[in-house]
Amino acid sequence: FFATLQPQPADPLLSLIKLFREDGRAGKIDLGVGVYRNDKGETPVFRAVKAAERKLVETQATKAYLGADGNVAYLDRLRALLFAQPAPSDLVGLQTPGGTGAIRLGMEIANAARPGTRIWISDPSWPAHIPLARIAGLEPATFRYLDPATGLVAFDEVMDLLRNRAEPGDVILLQGCCHNPTGADLTPAQWTEAAAAMRERGLIPFVDFAYHGLGTGIEEDLAGVRIIADLPQYFLAYSCSKNFGLYRERVGALFVRTGSTGSNLAVMSNLALRSRLLWSMPPDHGAAIVEAILSDAGLTGQWQAELAEMRARIRGVRALFGKVPGLAVLAGQQGMFAQLALQPEQVQMLRTEQAIYMAESGRINLAGISLEEAARFIAALGDGQAA
Ligand code: PLP
Numbered sequence: 001f002f003a004t005l006q007p008q009p010a011d012p013l014l015s016l017i018k019l020f021r022e023d024g025r026a027g028k029i030d031l032g033v034g035v036y037r038n039d040k041g042e043t044p045v046f047r048a049v050k051a052a053e054r055k056l057v058e059t060q061a062t063k064a065y066l067g068a069d070g071n072v073a074y075l076d077r078l079r080a081l082l083f084a085q086p087a088p089s090d091l092v093g094l095q096t097p098g099g100t101g102a103i104r105l106g107m108e109i110a111n112a113a114r115p116g117t118r119i120w121i122s123d124p125s126w127p128a129h130i131p132l133a134r135i136a137g138l139e140p141a142t143f144r145y146l147d148p149a150t151g152l153v154a155f156d157e158v159m160d161l162l163r164n165r166a167e168p169g170d171v172i173l174l175q176g177c178c179h180n181p182t183g184a185d186l187t188p189a190q191w192t193e194a195a196a197a198m199r200e201r202g203l204i205p206f207v208d209f210a211y212h213g214l215g216t217g218i219e220e221d222l223a224g225v226r227i228i229a230d231l232p233q234y235f236l237a238y239s240c241s242k243n244f245g246l247y248r249e250r251v252g253a254l255f256v257r258t259g260s261t262g263s264n265l266a267v268m269s270n271l272a273l274r275s276r277l278l279w280s281m282p283p284d285h286g287a288a289i290v291e292a293i294l295s296d297a298g299l300t301g302q303w304q305a306e307l308a309e310m311r312a313r314i315r316g317v318r319a320l321f322g323k324v325p326g327l328a329v330l331a332g333q334q335g336m337f338a339q340l341a342l343q344p345e346q347v348q349m350l351r352t353e354q355a356i357y358m359a360e361s362g363r364i365n366l367a368g369i370s371l372e373e374a375a376r377f378i379a380a381l382g383d384g385q386a387a
């Protein structure tokens with residue numbers, strides 16, 4: 001029965017977790033998978049999360065099923081956090097297992113509405129985007145995103161896509177902030193220009209928002225999403241994995257602006273049907289934590305302070321790298337990731353000779369390094385480039 005199956009490659013980013021764990025060398029450095037670490041290399045549970053969990057243990061009265069759309073109070077809190085108030089009446093939302101669940105479900109709905117729709121994905125992007133689009137039935141296509149000379153978004157290419165290459169009804173996948181893997185984000189003025197072009201040409205934005213609060217600030221990081229939110233129809237896939245440190249709890253949400261309240265029932269019931277067929281209903285614990293944090297001013301303040309600490313640390317590492325010849329662009333970019341101009345052989349050499357782990361693409365997770373280790377990494381990079 002299973003003889004027809006071919007072995008599939010493991011996710012290269014997730015494979016790094018295991019490779020790194022198995023490396024016995026002292027002083028090894030993990031710049032691989034996108035998980036925030038503090039200066040000691042730990043990914044601690046947020047204090048606000050611990051407090052919310054204690055509260056849940058005390059107060060949660062049942063673990064009985066919730067409905068297919070998940071925790072409604074959690075969704076209301078996210079809606080209030082993300083959208084200008086009052087949120088439009090044609091905005092529907094559903095809790096999902098992580099940002100990945102939201103992306104998959106959004107793509108399923110896009111394909112259910114218009115089978116085989118083309119979806120434009122930045123090159124480079126998070127490696128799961130293209131296979132997720134394909135498995136949902138969409139037709140992925142790519143556009144060049146980064147200008148390596150400046151470290152900024154190749155905005156002319158983005159606008160050429162939106163004005164000329166994409167066709168009405170195409171979906172445009174954009175990351176809300178802290179672009180993975182480049183760290184290059186659109187400026188608010190560029191978001192405005194891009195949104196105007198999408199409106200004019202009938203393109204449907206699909207925003208993947210997985211790093212809210214890890215860029216400049218909780219409010220500042222919303223600039224792009226708020227501009228897109230004025231468009232008549234869009235998808236927004238939200239993840240609480242990084243900004244609440246809830247990775248393994250699988251907390252996310254999908255919001256869809258349907259274009260008219262008359263479409264809400266059709267869109268929402270199709271979302272509910274497909275989510276039921278994919279995962280029945282989303283896991284509760286993580287979303288209950290987020291709800292507990294966002295519904296308590298004290299916990300919200302604590303969460304905001306912890307996120308601010310993370311941003312400050314990432315900025316510190318960026319500033320340090322920014323002083324290295326050839327890496328100045330890193331100082332002005334956003335979030336945990338940066339794309340280094342390394343060949344796969346150089347990446348391999350850093351791994352075997354220096355115990356420094358990063359994605360084969362040369363993407364590094366800046367939060368993976370302590371300020372102390374950074375000096376060794378920078379020196380190793382110099383050696384690698386000279387070799
Ligand atoms: N989108 C991007 C750009 C990401 O980097 C990630 C990373 O994990 C996700 C979505 C999905 O996150 P999760 O499914 O863990 O919430």
Ligand code: TYF
Pocket residue numbers: 011013014032033034035126128180
């Ligand atoms: O890009 C990253 O490293 C994070 C974590 O299949 C991740 O987004 C990587 C691969 C994957 C799921 C999450």
